[in-house]
Amino acid sequence: MSKGVARSTAEPQGFSRWWLRGHSLLVFIFFYAPIVVLFIFSFNDSNAVGNWKGFTFGWYEAFLDNDNVQKSIWVSVKVCLFSTVIAVVLGTASALALERFRWWGQKAFDAVLYLPIIIPDVTMAVMMLVFFGETAEWFNVIPGVDLSSGLEKLVFSHVAFNISFVSVVVRARLANLDASMEEAAADLYANRWQAFRRVTLPQIMPGVIGGALLAITISLDDVVVSSFVAAVGATPISVYVFGMLRKGVSPLVNSVSVVMLTASISLVLASLVFSRATGSGREER
Amino acid sequence: MHDTTDGPRTAVELQGVVKRFGDRSGTEVTAVDNLDLTIADGEFFSLLGPSGCGKTTTLRMIAGLELPTAGSIRIHGEEMGLRPPNKRPVNTVFQNYALFPHMTVAKNIGFGLEMRKVPAGERAELIDWAIQLVEMGSMAHRKPGQLSGGQQQRVALARALVNRPEVLLLDEPLGALDLKLRQQMQHELKSLQREVGITFVYVTHDQEEAVTMSDRIGVMHDGRLLQVDTPEAIYERPTTRFVADFIGQSNFLAATVASADEVVLANGQRLRLSSDRPTGEAVAVTVRPERLTVHRRGEAPAGLHHLEGRVETVTYLGNAIVYGVGIDWMHLEVRCPATLAVDRRDVGDEVTVSFEPRHAAVVTG
Numbered sequence: 126m127s128k129g130v131a132r133s134t135a136e137p138q139g140f141s142r143w144w145l146r147g148h149s150l151l152v153f154i155f156f157y158a159p160i161v162v163l164f165i166f167s168f169n170d171s172n173a174v175g176n177w178k179g180f181t182f183g184w185y186e187a188f189l190d191n192d193n194v195q196k197s198i199w200v201s202v203k204v205c206l207f208s209t210v211i212a213v214v215l216g217t218a219s220a221l222a223l224e225r226f227r228w229w230g231q232k233a234f235d236a237v238l239y240l241p242i243i244i245p246d247v248t249m250a251v252m253m254l255v256f257f258g259e260t261a262e263w264f265n266v267i268p269g270v271d272l273s274s275g276l277e278k279l280v281f282s283h284v285a286f287n288i289s290f291v292s293v294v295v296r297a298r299l300a301n302l303d304a305s306m307e308e309a310a311a312d313l314y315a316n317r318w319q320a321f322r323r324v325t326l327p328q329i330m331p332g333v334i335g336g337a338l339l340a341i342t343i344s345l346d347d348v349v350v351s352s353f354v355a356a357v358g359a360t361p362i363s364v365y366v367f368g369m370l371r372k373g374v375s376p377l378v379n380s381v382s383v384v385m386l387t388a389s390i391s392l393v394l395a396s397l398v399f400s401r402a403t404g405s406g407r408e409e410r
Numbered sequence: 411m412h413d414t415t416d417g418p419r420t421a422v423e424l425q426g427v428v429k430r431f432g433d434r435s436g437t438e439v440t441a442v443d444n445l446d447l448t449i450a451d452g453e454f455f456s457l458l459g460p461s462g463c464g465k466t467t468t469l470r471m472i473a474g475l476e477l478p479t480a481g482s483i484r485i486h487g488e489e490m491g492l493r494p495p496n497k498r499p500v501n502t503v504f505q506n507y508a509l510f511p512h513m514t515v516a517k518n519i520g521f522g523l524e525m526r527k528v529p530a531g532e533r534a535e536l537i538d539w540a541i542q543l544v545e546m547g548s549m550a551h552r553k554p555g556q557l558s559g560g561q562q563q564r565v566a567l568a569r570a571l572v573n574r575p576e577v578l579l580l581d582e583p584l585g586a587l588d589l590k591l592r593q594q595m596q597h598e599l600k601s602l603q604r605e606v607g608i609t610f611v612y613v614t615h616d617q618e619e620a621v622t623m624s625d626r627i628g629v630m631h632d633g634r635l636l637q638v639d640t641p642e643a644i645y646e647r648p649t650t651r652f653v654a655d656f657i658g659q660s661n662f663l664a665a666t667v668a669s670a671d672e673v674v675l676a677n678g679q680r681l682r683l684s685s686d687r688p689t690g691e692a693v694a695v696t697v698r699p700e701r702l703t704v705h706r707r708g709e710a711p712a713g714l715h716h717l718e719g720r721v722e723t724v725t726y727l728g729n730a731i732v733y734g735v736g737i738d739w740m741h742l743e744v745r746c747p748a749t750l751a752v753d754r755r756d757v758g759d760e761v762t763v764s765f766e767p768r769h770a771a772v773v774t775g
Binding site: 308309323 | 473474475494495497500501502505508509510511512520522525
């Protein structure tokens with residue numbers, strides 16, 4: 126773990142060194158063993174989840190044959206993309222407003238903004254359900270929005286909690302950014318938009334991307350809020366899998382989970398590669 | 411040295427400028443108080459004062475980064491009003507440089523030109539000119555993080571100068587550099603200013619820096635401009651005790667104005683010194699330590715002002731000797747060139763301290 130760091134006298138030696146290594150190994154096993162088990166049992170040729178009978182690709186075939194599962198994944202992807210884009214824009218804007226300006230009611234806004242992070246999911250879910258029930262007609266006024274379809278409801282509710290997360294991450298980055306940077310841009314004839322686009326945004330980009338990744342993960346992950354607001358024909362995969370469990374555990378769940386796991390790991394790897402390529406000291410353009 | 415009336419036109423004109431900052435509890439702080447100032451075209455003007463005196467706020471108001479609470483700011487005769495910084499014909503070198511860390515040196519320098527939509531060909535030429543001007547030719551493709559403090563300073567300077575502003579504002583640009591580099595940059599800045607002929611408004615708390623570089627200096631204290639003059643005049647003829655004390659060291663002899671051309675010292679001794687202060691006002695007579703001379707008692711030449719005292723301390727400094735001389739009611743510091751060491755006084759000697767009337771100034775307080 127201490128690779129690349131100059132060894133200091135404070136670094137544990139002898140027995141405690143091995144003890145700590147063993148301890149971190151156990152932590153890793155604790156984290157990843159379930160995933161390995163899940164992965165192995167997704168190839169299990171048996172209808173029972175916990176009983177190894179032999180190797181098969183059968184559950185992946187079942188996954189490919191199951192239209193409902195694929196439809197649900199597609200719903201999840203759509204909800205996740207739309208809600209993330211909207212949440213990133215609004216969350217970044219609110220972070221800028223809180224960090225760069227002083228205005229009336231700021232402290233109250235600041236406190237309320239983080240409410241979705243601390244209130245329980247169930248509360249949030251009930252709130253959403255009641256809210257959409259009461260205000261569906263208002264939203265339907267927006268061209269192209271039809272709240273009865275469910276997809277829009279999912280997007281709006283995911284935006285509602287993701288703004289907070291994006292805002293927290295972006296704000297941390299903004300706080301470390303010297304405000305005189307923006308003054309320098311203004312002094313060099315940039316208007317506010319140009320100063321943001323050319324000077325502020327490139328520097329808070331790691332925060333924005335981090336916020337977006339967080340939003341994607343939380344959106345894909347969400348069961349509670351989604352199951353309250355989801356309508357027939359627009360069930361996200363998390364809710365669908367949860368529903369499958371109620372009908373008795375089928376190893377199909379395993380293969381679906383492995384597919385989702387692979388997708389999210391690829392996403393994280395892609396973002397790492399991206400930030401390596403652009404983040405660390407290359408030329409602009 | 412420039413005279414105050416020198417220069418064909420006015421670069422910057424501040425009239426009755428006031429800046430108050432209010433905090434949430436409702437208390438207001440006056441950072442700049444009713445400031446009048448005229449800076450001539452092509453001048454190297456320094457705003458000098460201790461931290462918190464309002465000099466940086468004044469500079470930021472000229473740049474448009476702060477808006478004045480009251481008063482008028484004109485640049486080349488044009489009222490700036492509420493005009494935002496990007497619409498003002500000035501550029502700023504920031505105290506911490508504020509270089510854009512994600513852009514190369516060349517990109518940083520070209521930023522202002524790009525924002526003003528200068529065509530790419532012309533832009534490249536100007537960037538090249540500015541990079542050569544600050545001798546950063548080999549660094550054009552580096553990022554600010556790969557440069558030393560002095561190099562970053564040059565880039566900040568080039569980034570501002572490349573736009574050929576009518577006025578260049580510099581906010582303690584040398585503050586972060588070590589002493590040797592700072593002295594070198596002082597000379598470079600001065601010759602650069604002569605070369606490009608742009609008006610420089612330079613904010614500093616370092617009196618030596620201001621004296622070395624400026625055509626004129628404005629000394630600020632508590633939001634007020636105390637004195638505006640050439641470095642020589644500020645040093646030789648300070649009008650307030652604060653200015654005399656802030657620019658170099660000085661002796662202050664408590665006195666009262668007796669008439670337009672005479673003051674009475676605290677011991678009753680009368681000195682012929684003209685001042686514009688009203689009769690009866692408590693003032694101080696200030697004389698620089700190096701303008702004082704010590705003689706054996708009674709041997710001081712006539713025609714000079716004399717003060718009688720006794721040597722209390724002698725400090726040898728190599729190039730100078732500093733005598734601490736106790737006169738009846740106070741302690742004077744006298745600085746003599748060390749070449750006079752042959753005629754050296756010792757502790758306890760009865761001496762006469764003399765100075766020419768023109769080397770004394772009457773200051774308030």
